Each structure stands twice: as C-alpha cells, then as structure tokens.
Amino acid sequence: MAWRKVLIIAGLILVITPVQADERAGMAAFVKGDYRTASLEWRPLAEKGQAEAQFNLGVLYDQGLGVSTDYAQAADWYRRAAEQDHAQAQFNLAVLYANGLGVAQSDAEAARWYRRAAVQGLSAAQFNLGTLHETGVGMSQDYRQAADWYRRAAEQGHAAAQNNLGLLYANGQGVTHDPVIAYAWYTVAAAQGNAKARFNRDQIARSLSPAQEQEGERLATEYRRSVRPPYP
Template identity: 45%
Template sequence: MQITGRKLLAATVTAALLLGAGTTLALAPGGEAYGDGAKTQVKQGIDAWQKGDYGGAVRTWRPIADAGNADAQFNLGQAYRLGRGVPTDLRTAQSWFEKAAQQGHEQAQANLGLALFQNGERERALPWIRKAAESGDPRAQYVLGTAMFNGDLVPQDWPRAYALMQRAAGQGMPNAATNLEQMDKIIPLAQRQQGLALARQMEEKSPAKPAPVPGSIGKANLPPANSAIQSTLAAPAPANSVPARATPAPSRAAQAAPAPRAPVRTAAAPAVRGAGWRVQLGAFSTSANAQRQWAGLRGKVGALASLQPFYVPAGAVTRLQAGALPSRAAADKVCSAAKSAGSACFPVAP
C-alpha cells in the first residue's frame, strides 16, 4: 500500500495476511484452561507438523478442536489455509479461525479479520482487525492505520493512523516505513507529534506477551507487541525532519520525562560512527532472509552494486542496510532506484 496524492491505496492485503502467518501454529498458555491433556495433544500435533506429518497433526487436533480448544481450532485453520494434511479450503479455514477468535484467540482474531478484509467483507472484518491491532498485531495495525488515514469505513484520524503505522513499522512490517515517509509529507507536524505520543501510549498499554512455550512456533516471528516503537524523543530538529524509524527501548528515566514539543530527529539503526549514510531495505525475520533479499536486489539495482551490505540485529528481526554514502541526497537517489525495483527503502543517518 502506497500513498497517491493524499490517500493510501486500498490495495490487496494478501501480503499482510501471509506475513508471519506462514506456518505459525499456536500452543498458548490459554490452552491450560482445557486441561493438561488437551494442551499435550496440541503439542503432539505441533511435533507431528514440524516433522512433516501434516495429516497426523490434523487428526490429533480435530477432536479437541471440536471440543472447543482454541489453539487446536486455530491450527486447523492454518492447515486448511495452507492445504497441509487436508485440501486447501479457505472457507473452512476462516470458519475455524472464527471459532477460535470468538474465544479471544489473538492470532485467530488477526487472521480472521485480515481474511474477511481480503474477501471484501470489510465491515465484518473491522471489529476483528481493531481487536488484533489493540493486541499488537503489526498486520492489523498496518491495515487499520491505512483505513484511518483514508477515512475508509472509519472516521479519518491522521494522528491515530500515524501511530498505528509507526507501531507496525516498529515490528518489521514491510512497507510501513515507506508509508511513514510518505505520511511525513502529508500529515501536519502537530498531528505527527500527536501520533508519536499515541504510539507510546499504545506501547505502554500493550499487554506483556508470555515467553514462547517450548516446541511452539512464535507468532509471526516478529518482536512482541510491547517492543520499543521505532521513535525516540530527542533534541529539537528541523520541521521537515522525518520521525524516527528504529531505536532501542528508552530508559525508565527517558520514559518518565515529558515529551518535548519539538519534532523528532531521525534515529538510525546501529551504525559505525563516521561510516556515512546508509539506506535500509527492509527488516526480516532471519539474517538468511535478509541476505537473500540483498542478493536479489543487488542484481536488479545498479546503484547498490558498489555498496556494502549490513545485517543489523534489532530484537527479533534483522535490518538490511547498505552503505556507506556521502550524503542524504546520495541515499535518496539510491532509495529512488530501489523503490523502482519494488523494494522498501529509506535513508539512515550516520
């Protein structure tokens, strides 16, 4: 989704739905409510799935899914969505997601909302997308932020749209950082500052996520919903500065300090002092994915040929950056070429 004029295109959310949904399975602490036996059975199904025995996993989950176990219901939805162990059947997948979502299963709520949105049932989708966004799902935050920017199905609310897009970008959602740069050119400074304050409030209110259960596959392979938002309140900066994209979590003292009224200064990912400007080409769940992206982009974008790749760890994601470049203008030029090739890209200050 990219901005044209003053509107984010209501493009397909297939990429958002597939991001992180992948082969993610659920074995959440909530499973304990169904007793140790059901929790063990969910885990046995995951073990079978990870060994490639998809049919065995489905057979293991189905009885407890029929009995109401939300984790098993979500996992069956994934099996039908992916066509593993059962024929691909998106309607059946959606049905299982809805059963789990009705019980408060966060992953199911996100997948259900995005599936409904993708199928054109946007009014039905919106309540589930809201719930998922409030729970910290970056895909839902990205879609809801787009709707609020456009005023589609919901009242137009640029500060909240900016906050949601900031949170999505902070969790490695592709294209969210690119959309933020475009929003910077359209949303007035005062509203962007309001958005950053809202993003901090969302982070503080976001419930802490439990540690992954051994043997489970973590949700979306993305940072937890309460990971640091990609902004930091710093010294006053020029009015046209771009809101920060990624910083470590602020100290408690910094969190307690009142937010300055001045715009924020761009906060770069860790960089070598004096190494010059870089461009960031995305955030990936693994370093291997970042390396594959670099290999593909370098062959398509001539401006990257002379640059060195950097794979910067940032919580649960790896940022792909390239440099060094002598100036912001040079970085902008490289980003222009990268975007023409279909890649997200934004400059990172030294």
C-alpha cells in the same frame, strides 16, 4: 493469491503448550530433542482426550518431529483439540485448511476455525480473520469487520495488525478516514520493527502538518500504553 502471503505473517503456532502433571515426561523428552519419546508419551494421553497432548502430537506430525511428516494426522489431532476449544489447535487447523494440507482446501473452513480461535483472544487468529474480511476470502468482504479484528489484535501488540489497521484509517475503509490515527498505528508497529509500517508512516507523514504529526505521536504513546499482553 496475495492474501496467502499476508496470512503467512501469522504462520503456524508451533510452540508446544504447557502440560499437566501426567504429561511432563513427554515435555522433558521434547525439551531434550527426543521427539520420538515425546510422541510415545503424548499419544496415549491424546487418545484419552487431553487437548494439550492432542495439540502437541499435531505439532509433531506437522513438523515431522519424532514421526514422519503427515499433515492428515496433524489435522486429525488438531481437530480433536480444536473441538475442545483449544485456540492454538483451532488456529493451526485453520492454516491447514487455508493451504490444503492434510485436508481439502477450504477458505470457508479456514475462516470458521480462525473465528473460533479469534473469539478466544488469539491475536494471530484475529489478524488472519481480519485479513479474510478485508480481502473477502472465504466470506463476504467487510472492511468494518476487518477493522474490528485488526484492532483486537493490534491492542495485543500484533505489529502486522497495527500496520493494517493504520492502512484502513489511511484509506477510510471500514473506519473514518483519519491520517493522524493511521500515523499513530504505523508508529506503534514501526517501533516493533515492522518495516512496512515504518515505510507507511514516513509516507503519510509527508501529508501531515507539524501539529498533526505531534498529535499522531501523542496517540502512538497512548496506544502503546494500552497494549495488553497477548494470548496465549
């Protein structure tokens, strides 16, 4: 399905998270590429309930680093961290549900875990949740909700969300039809190298008057200035 291709834009979050003092041995080993030692150092901490260690161990199983690739194990460790409100683990668990890796495929479960990560401010989760609302996968189609989640991600600098928000403005879906605002968001995303946004901006520019295009550039500058650093 097309929506899966969109979700891949956000992908899995595979960056090992910052560690507490008692996890440094595992991090030192990971940085050196000694993934087996990293797994041995993190496992007892993960079993004691440390969310960061649980997430990190999930990443190792997800990618087959120092251990055999095992999506069921990855899902188990992600879930343990996710239930402690570890946003990155919630996101990765959602991706596994969306693709049926290590768990039974479930769009509804994917949406549930994306939402939990999104409300914590994770821009990748906000973008994916917006995509699910836009397409009606795992939930009822709701363009207003899609626009809301795209906006939250866009305001953190998420280029794909900026492009998709522009599309909603261009089509008047969930927001008032406004080609000038669409042009502005396309411009912001294009400045980050998003090829789709660059194409969309050039296409919509053909329908704008010089005054409208000038206003779109002004808004794009305003939007860029208001972008907040992303979480995490």
